Amino acid sequence: MGQRAGLSILIPNWNHRFALPRSVRSALDGLRRLHAHGVAGELLVVDDASRDGSQKYLFNLAAHYPDVAIRVIWLPRNVGLGAARNIGLTHAAYRHACLLDADNALEPANLWLFYRAALETGAALTYGNLFVLGDTQPDVLSNEPLHARVYRQNYVDNFALLDIPVALAAGGYQTTRGLLEDWELMMRLLARNALIVFVPAVLGYYYRMPGGLHTLAPEPLIQRLRRIFDQNELRSRESCLLGRMYHPDVGWLA
């Protein structure tokens, strides 16, 4: 695990060969812009034993883009999203990670803004607006500071910047399949009073596709997670504003 200042863009991939060029291009563009500001960075892809030819594309990445540090971790067997992310976090060269799913894309021009916000606030998790694209009405996700309604349903996507040591100290992502690992980590960070910051700018683009993992959590699972975290007295924060809002050019906004 790296503690060096900088940003690792982490793309876990499983059978997303068709979408990888889009996410990878956006990540490389973002890293180049960070580099122009003197920030070190890398693209780290964790391939979770894909069977769709992703490897062929990934093998050649570093050769195609020699100006950017690119690494690929090949997992010999499929371990699931949470575990793949944890492997990425433990192998990242830098202190901060931008979690980018293989089917989404960054807004490269704003990566510097989000990285600044993460550094200036010391947030454990820094997120911003995501445009929902695809066969759907225009929509925005992850669009406000964290409210207590996050205990009932997660409305902040995992597409965000993480402070890796803080995330790993909180236990990283849950590796039990089907346990809503994004939400579970968010709850664990909240239980540890970690700072979660919303930046009112566009972080990226979220593509809704058939079969994507973006459905609402099933009620029994919600109840289970709530029961777990009620023991940490999160219920007492029901009506509270839990997160904060910050913009590097303006300062604190909530």
Next chain:
Amino acid sequence: MPLSLQGSRLPAMPSSPFDLDILYSRATDWLYSNLAIRLWHDLPENWRTQTRLWDVPDWLAAVPAARVLVVNWVGLANDPRLSHRDVTALMSKVNSAAERILLAAECVGTDSFQRQFQGPEWTALVDIGWQPQDLPADLASLPYRFLYYTPTQAERPLLVHVQATTAEQFSMRPIPWAVVGRATTGRAALVADLTDWEPGGVVFLPADEPLQIRPDRGRLSRVQLARLLAKTRFYVWASCHKFPYFEAFRAVDALLSGACPIKLDARHADGYAPLGCVLTDVAALRRFAATDAPVQLIATLCAELLARPSLGVAFAALW
């Protein structure tokens, strides 16, 4: 508000010597509570001594003045500190005043406008905004007064300062545009277009929580909005409805912070052409932004506002 005039500290009186009570809710959207407070502060001296400003729960226990000005009835009726019984008592008490004036900044035709009339029987409407509106037929008999929304006397030096903004100062602002409001499909599409033009804009489109525009709900306060707009070139918005309307509050908020107000409204832009800040779409904004027109527009709008009386003086002149 000076303590001597704070409603809850006034002794009970058999009949109130005050001519006017201004009622607002401190516990719902800040926009209207801020308007009520600024209006009261900006009243001419002889008016202010005859006028009391009330946060609504305090007024329930007071002897009312003969004239009552309710700033945003919907906010009062939904004040979380009031029970259903309190709201019934409030309605009855407002109705007992000889003159019951509603002050609202809502677009005719919208639900928000209509809901203002689901309460006391108003004897007059003060419509505050940029341009007068035609009332619907069912309200045609209600006396209508239009109050041009201008800054207060205390805010006027800010406008004078903004009026002198140079093109160079304007271009130095780090945030190209800001869109603030509740999330709607139309606004999401607008922001997508704006991001294609300049990705670094500020987007704050939280979920709709009616009557909850307060900092403790994670919304921007007026001060925070001003801080944001002071770093922004274009404060852009689009209506959530189909009616022709120009949101004066947004325009004045932008100008007080030196930002250029821009409404995007393809349906009605032609009708608002003389105003200069209602454009059809983002493509039109891009063309507009590439010239010196924004700085000229800011200067023109500031001059227009400064040529008018301040908020409280204009209000007093209505009567």
